[in-house]
Amino acid sequence: MASIWLIPFFPLASAVLLLLSTGRMPRQFAALLGAGSVGLAAVCVALLARAFLADQEVREVTLWTWMTVGNFTPRIAFYIDGLTVVMMSVITGVGFLIHLYSIEFMWEDESICRYFAYMNLFVAAMLLLVMADNLLLLYLGWEGVGLCSYLLVGFWYRDPNNGKAARKAFVVTRIGDTAMALGLMLLFTELGTLDIQPLLAAANSQWQTGDTLPILATALLLGGAVGKSAQLPLHTWLPDAMAGPTPVSALIHAATMVTAGVYLIARTFGLFLLAPPTQEAVAWIGLLTLLLAAFAALAQHDIKRILAYSTISQIGYMFLALGVSAFASGIFHLVTHAFFKALLFLAAGTVIHCLHHEHNIFRMGGLRTRLPVVFWSFLIGSAALAALPFTSGFYSKDAILLSAWEVPGIGPWLWAGGLLGALLTGIYSFRLVFIVFFGEAHHEPERQPGWKMALPLVLLCALALAGGLLVLPLAGVFPHTGHHQPNHLVEYISIGTPLLGLLIAYLLFLGRQVSIDTLVESPGGSALRDFWLGGWRIDPLYDALWVRPYTALAHWWRKEPLDGVYNGVVTVVQWAHHKLIATQTGELRWYATTMVFGLVLLVAIMLRNAA
Amino acid sequence: MSMALLILILLVGGLLAWRSEKAQANLPRWVALATVVISLAFLLATLPQEHTGNWLQHMKLDWMPRFGIAFELAMDGVSLLLLVLTLLLGLVAIASSWSEIDFKPGLFHANLLWTLAGVCGVFLAVDLFLFFLFWEVMLIPMYLLIAIWGHENKTYAAMKFFIFTQASGLLMLLAIVVLAWQGMAINGQLSFSYSDLLGLELDPRLGWWTMLGFFLAFTVKLPAFPFHTWLPDAHTQAPTAGSVLLAGILLKTGAYGLLRFCIPLFPQASMEFAPVAMALGVAGVLYGAVLAFAQSDFKRLVAYSSVSHMGFVLLGLYAWNQLALQGAVMQMVAHGVSTAALFMLAGALQHRLHTRDMGRMGGLWHQAPRMGACAMFFAVASLGLPGLGNFVAEILVLLGLFAVQPAFTAVAALGLITAAVYSLRMLQQAFQGVPDKQRSMPDFDAREMLAMGAMMAALLWLGLYPQPVLDLARPVLEGLQTLVPPGDTVAAQAGGAAIVLGAGL
């Protein structure tokens, strides 16, 4: 399989071609190239996956040595194991469906060429990220996807708010990235390599569990992961990133890029095992984030922001899984989440597309009969999101909760928190379904989705339903964690909680047995709603903490304070100049007098020396 | 001899360009272009395959033997890299001023070529007196470029540039004379030759002060915080070609001077001084980034970003290990290309819109997508996107620095974030947003795209396969490392550095 490099190459080449055409390519051709290249990559990945499943053999491909400086020799090289294959399948598979969907979604946009170029570039970068054999190449992909995210969030650049959201996304993740870069430096300085497998081996041999250095290194890596995966405290960019086209949100901000942090931790799990405090921090960050985002999702009324918060929340589950060493479960949830969240986003995109860019769920309603395909997609997606039994989300989330339960000490707390999150997930996901698809209609859809939109929805529906049956080839990657002790009570509760959430949502939003309005309109309720609607007011907090001081500082320094010092010198010189120039009176007598004065002085000095 | 010929070609080419204006107004451009192409071809054609001693090439002619002054030129890997960069950016400068300069194009191109000649001389001279001569030679035509063809506030900017560099150059002259004098006291004969002055056992105090003379001259040119205030004015007011040369090459002469003279001539003093130098580097990285963020003038923003990036060079040089030194050299090359491109872009914008104020731009992407794409590319290059040359440079510097000064590294790494903030702000303000319907402007034409494309290719190459550059610089940098007595690394000074940093912040 020396041709593994073809997999990222196809989308990359396509992106380059599309960019070089500078928008003059006919849109049919651009669409064909854009979606086709990812399709080709998907086919290659399928072939690779089949080969991998057959022999379970780790493949390593080195293209060239990036650079050699002393013992720093990062290579442009790929490392393909079970985890990589899973990630690649998700990226190219879901990616292809989303590209296909995009053709119809973006057809009328004048910049469709640019759109597909960025999307392809993203797929290429994401593939590099997961295929990288060393952390530096991973970092290349990492920053690459960040850039593409920036470009695509700000795709409709004429609205300054989109640009702002894009910048926020980039800068906030960049904060995490910088921490990660420092982590890489620490790892290289201490262990002398950045190649992941030798690195893990070296860490195992050089460091003891609980040493300071692994804790520090993993904490820095965690910083990167937290930024990219929109976890506390760097999660604020994701809801704003919904400014991009909806397929972008589906691909980048739901299925793939935001889960890169999960991938990073899973990839370097050996380090995290050496640093139990960091790992515990991962679990707590996950738990806090999943709760916080779930509460925030309850109050949103922008359809995409609800999904964005739910994404944050679901990634919180993945972090929780990583934190309790249930790596395989975390990755499993990553995969199922990619299916159902892509489905939900695409379905939401279809709603938006058909209702002419309407985002507010309260201005939708009654779409069940008017957009049946979308309704069923949404229903299946929400069911999977809420982890109703026998959907894909159920299997993965259940596994995570069980693993959390089994952690000694803090386990039950984590489990209970996760359970609360599951309840909330049930409520907010079905709140969305009930408000958008039931009730009375406010708008007639302007159009119906065509096959290019419907087909990905249907396929993703199937995956969201049946994805739980997949067996991921992760056995060779992660340590075997042992079988779960069957604890029936815990399992029943896990199954029952989402259903309870569904019931509450039904009572509140469809059945109207309990009036949600009175709840919201009570003083405490409305304050809480506004608080959650504003995402726990974290944005204004950061604004006051970082953004405004920085801009104030920049504004204060704008005119270059240091120039004052140099201008001071100039002023002194000019002052002296004016004083000295005043002696140039032009009067001959004055000159004569001063000369005589000097003469007198000189002679006096000579006399004194002679004496 | 070929090195002397190279300089001569540029000088004579300048004269020809000047005179050719009489024949036809467009001729100077072609003459200048031909001159640079010929000298580039000449440089590559006469490239030796292997080292003779420490140098790739070496020549020495008697000049003023009584004072130990010789016309001595030598080339090693780093000089070669910078020479190639100089000539390539010379081409870019000519391309960028092709339609911009109408006033006395002959004299303009003559000055351009003479600046290049001076810079080449600086990169080649290994006689300290000769070095100083070239140092001044490159200054004067540059001054004229700013003072004659600059923008609204050109006199002030040109003066400031001249006085800063001249004053610091004077300090260097003083240091050179003192050093030669000391050399005579020790070796018994007066000599300004680099090889004779290398490895002198100087009195520590005297060595420290002499080192400081060199250091100041080079850091003013670099420019390092807090000697950078000439740069935003000079860059902003200079014509496009002037900005390209200033940012792309002239700043590198400062870094080159540190690398070639300041550190090897005074290893011990430099070692003691390293924490201060690194603190200045860190301060420059952050200060430049904050001020870049605050600017509304496109060129000023890019100028401050240069201050920020050159801070990394200072960091890399004084971190003094293989990784960091390689990173510093890489940064010199990569920053030369990326900033030159940004200035060319800024010049093109100013030429088309007659303003540099980003507040009056906006939505340009719609009208000039090719310019937008170029701006995007070089903006992300300057914020250090992996896969482009600047990233390789910065990561190498930071990796090297981390080994000696983790705390400095952490602070300097903040520069990665701030770089993103100002770069993206620039893109946002100039190219995104609502386009002005009344404005019509031509996009980049083929000539400009050619220059841009070449620079993009260069940055990609540097970013993905930097090995040739690294290999060229390696012998030089390894030589630099052998100056350090084993065990006595910069890390030993870490404690002092932390204090300095604390005081600096």
Next chain:
Amino acid sequence: MMETLFYLAAVVALAATGLALTRANAAHALIYLIVSLLAVAVTFFLMGAPFAAALEIVIYAGAIMVLFVFVIMMLNVGEEGITREREWLSGRNWIVPGLLAALLLLELVIALRHAPTTTAGVDVTPKAVGLTLFGPYVLAVEIASMLLLSGLVGAYHLGRRFIVRRERRGGAS
């Protein structure tokens, strides 16, 4: 007897100089200056330098001073110029110059304290002067001639334009 003559000449020279420099009328001042020069010529003669004395009278008091006379006549300052001069000479204008001159004089006198010798008391004949002048000092002669030539050219140049202008103006009126 002869010594007395010297001191008399010295007193005359000093007095004439002082008067020359304080006159308001330039022509009067010039006459006093000539007197002063003549007195100095007498001291030259008494010190045994007859050639120098002759030149002092012939060239200095004669030729050079005549130049002054010509110029004063050309400028034709007139009565109000003289009163103005008188005003300028009065009052505080004296303080600083007087002080400085006195100081310098004092310094000179202090410097000359230790010169107890006298002049040799021999005549240095014009012949001796001529021999030395065109012997070891021939270069000085050449330099002096060049100096005089340049003085000639300069004076001609400066004066000519003045005269030409005047004539033209006179012709026009």
Next chain:
Amino acid sequence: MGGLQIPMEHVLTLAGLLFSCGLLGLMLRRNIIFMLMSLEVMLNAAALAFVAAGAKWGQADGQIIFLLILSVAAAEVAVGLGLVLQIQRRFKTLDMDQARRLRG
């Protein structure tokens, strides 16, 4: 007739007095003609000192220097008076306090 034996101190003091007088006149007078006259006095004083020095050794050198001073004085007066004429023409005055184009 032989020269006198006059104490050098006296001769030189005379020269010094004359020189100071000239200096005083130079600083005191505003009229350029008087300034030139003062210069003549100073030159003359210097010449006197040289001649006295020559007389002290009984050598011709003092007189030769006197000759040189004489030629300097002649040239100076010639050019100086030319300038006087020009100043009168340009400034319509001989008052050097008013002709102060040299002011910085």
